[in-house]
Amino acid sequence: MNIKVLGPGCKKCIETEKIIKNAIKEAGVDAVVEKVSDIQEIAKHGVFSTPAVIIDGQIKCTGKAPGKKVVLGWLK
Amino acid sequence: MEPLKNISCGCTAGEIHHTAVHRQQSINTPWIWAAIVFAVLLWITIYRQLNPFADFVTYSIFKLSPKSPLGEAVRFFIYDTPKVMMLLTLIVYGIGVLRSFFTPERTRMILAGKREYLGNILAAILGTVTPFCSCSAVPLFIGFVTAGVPLGVTFSFLIAAPMVNEVALILLYGLLGWKVAVLYCITGLLIAIIAGWIFGRLKLENHIEGWVREMHISTSEVTGERLTWAERFEHGKAAVIDIVRKVWIYVVAGIAVGAGIHGYVPEGFMASIMGKAAWWSVPTAVVIGIPMYSNAAGIVPVIQALLDKGAALGTVLAFMMSVIALSLPEIVILRKILKPRLIVTFIAVVGSGILFVGYLFNIII
Numbered sequence: 271m272n273i274k275v276l277g278p279g280c281k282k283c284i285e286t287e288k289i290i291k292n293a294i295k296e297a298g299v300d301a302v303v304e305k306v307s308d309i310q311e312i313a314k315h316g317v318f319s320t321p322a323v324i325i326d327g328q329i330k331c332t333g334k335a336p337g338k339k340v341v342l343g344w345l346k
Numbered sequence: 347m348e349p350l351k352n353i354s355c356g357c358t359a360g361e362i363h364h365t366a367v368h369r370q371q372s373i374n375t376p377w378i379w380a381a382i383v384f385a386v387l388l389w390i391t392i393y394r395q396l397n398p399f400a401d402f403v404t405y406s407i408f409k410l411s412p413k414s415p416l417g418e419a420v421r422f423f424i425y426d427t428p429k430v431m432m433l434l435t436l437i438v439y440g441i442g443v444l445r446s447f448f449t450p451e452r453t454r455m456i457l458a459g460k461r462e463y464l465g466n467i468l469a470a471i472l473g474t475v476t477p478f479c480s481c482s483a484v485p486l487f488i489g490f491v492t493a494g495v496p497l498g499v500t501f502s503f504l505i506a507a508p509m510v511n512e513v514a515l516i517l518l519y520g521l522l523g524w525k526v527a528v529l530y531c532i533t534g535l536l537i538a539i540i541a542g543w544i545f546g547r548l549k550l551e552n553h554i555e556g557w558v559r560e561m562h563i564s565t566s567e568v569t570g571e572r573l574t575w576a577e578r579f580e581h582g583k584a585a586v587i588d589i590v591r592k593v594w595i596y597v598v599a600g601i602a603v604g605a606g607i608h609g610y611v612p613e614g615f616m617a618s619i620m621g622k623a624a625w626w627s628v629p630t631a632v633v634i635g636i637p638m639y640s641n642a643a644g645i646v647p648v649i650q651a652l653l654d655k656g657a658a659l660g661t662v663l664a665f666m667m668s669v670i671a672l673s674l675p676e677i678v679i680l681r682k683i684l685k686p687r688l689i690v691t692f693i694a695v696v697g698s699g700i701l702f703v704g705y706l707f708n709i710i711i
Contacts, residue, residue, distance in 0.1 A: 278484075309485060309488075309682055309683075313485055313488045318450060318454070318489025319449075319485065319486060
């Protein structure tokens with residue numbers, strides 16, 4: 271599973287990354303977390319409000335830090 | 347004033363309360379409504395007691411004289427701090443709930459393909475209610491432009507978002523009355539609408555960095571989840587926790603400075619340097635305000651105190667607007683997508699708008 275966290279690096283984005291990593295640990299799934307902080311790269315993904323989470327090429331959420339429960343749902 | 351090295355925005359993780367949301371869903375919505383009505387009534391009751399409370403603490407407990415500078419300063423602080431914090435909580439909650447109806451994606455959809463005039467007006471209004479964090483400004487700009495939102499309309503949105511700030515609005519209402527708050531809101535929107543419109547006229551499309559124009563974004567479709575009322579109220583709560591935690595220190599510091607000015611600076615002192623007669627005071631205020639970057643929460647109590655001592659309303663409002671609407675960190679972020687000439691035009695157009703508002707207020711009030 272490839273998980274991308276998109277965000278230029280404000281507190282919300284850092285929080286998102288933390289939540290995702292915790293959720294992965296909890297779910298025990300095999301996943302690679304990639305942080306995308308370059309604005310140009312972010313835009314290329316078709317996302318314009320950050321933080322955003324993309325799992326295996328599919329946009330899961332934009333503009334907010336997702337809750338852990340929600341993230342666990344995506345990982346299943 | 348925040349140090350400028352901190353370019354990343356001040357957004358905190360505001361919306362990570364989804365676990366709470368899931369718990370809330372089991373509770374019936376009518377109960378939540380009842381709780382909110384009760385909370386508002388309680389709020390009003392306490393709010394009405396603040397004035398006698400401040401009198402009591404200052405004059406009866408501290409035994410200060412109402413006429414002494416210290417007495418005036420202390421009373422100002424004891425009255426204004428809880429008042430402003432209470433107003434802040436209530437309004438931020440309301441706006442948090444309101445904002446749950448708007449997302450940047452929806453706003454983009456509304457604005458795409460809109461013509462000038464109507465587009466500028468809509469963009470300015472949506473700019474004040476669409477939740478987005480300032481570090482999202484660049485991706486948002488790209489998203490708008492690539493979706494076919496005209497450049498001028500995009501600018502109306504980007505100018506209105508920081509200019510008409512809910513915290514500033516509350517503080518102006520609480521400290522200076524509803525007339526000033528309404529004037530601020532209307533002129534802020536007007537600047538965003540007109541400045542955006544001028545931008546559209548200038549045909550500056552080729553002053554956006556090349557890579558932005560070459561970008562073809564497939565519209566990202568996030569499944570639009572419908573929120574329940576319980577979730578919307580949860581949004582409001584998250585907004586209150588987020589904003590109050592972030593700004594309370596500025597509010598208290600601002601009121602403390604305001605209290606000092608209120609008690610110790612002689613009456614009419616500011617009239618000579620920030621009064622109506624001093625024509626140069628408006629441009630000076632704007633030039634000083636642009637590179638400054640502060641929370642609206644910290645600046646309004648200071649403004650109130652300055653007004654008290656004879657500063658002109660227009661000068662003071664111009665100062666506030668230039669502090670919150672234009673800032674160096676924002677310009678650094680925008681530089682990534684706009685060529686220098688467009689940045690300079692941006693500052694010049696918005697700055698002139700603020701200047702105009704400053705003079706206008708000084709003339710009519």
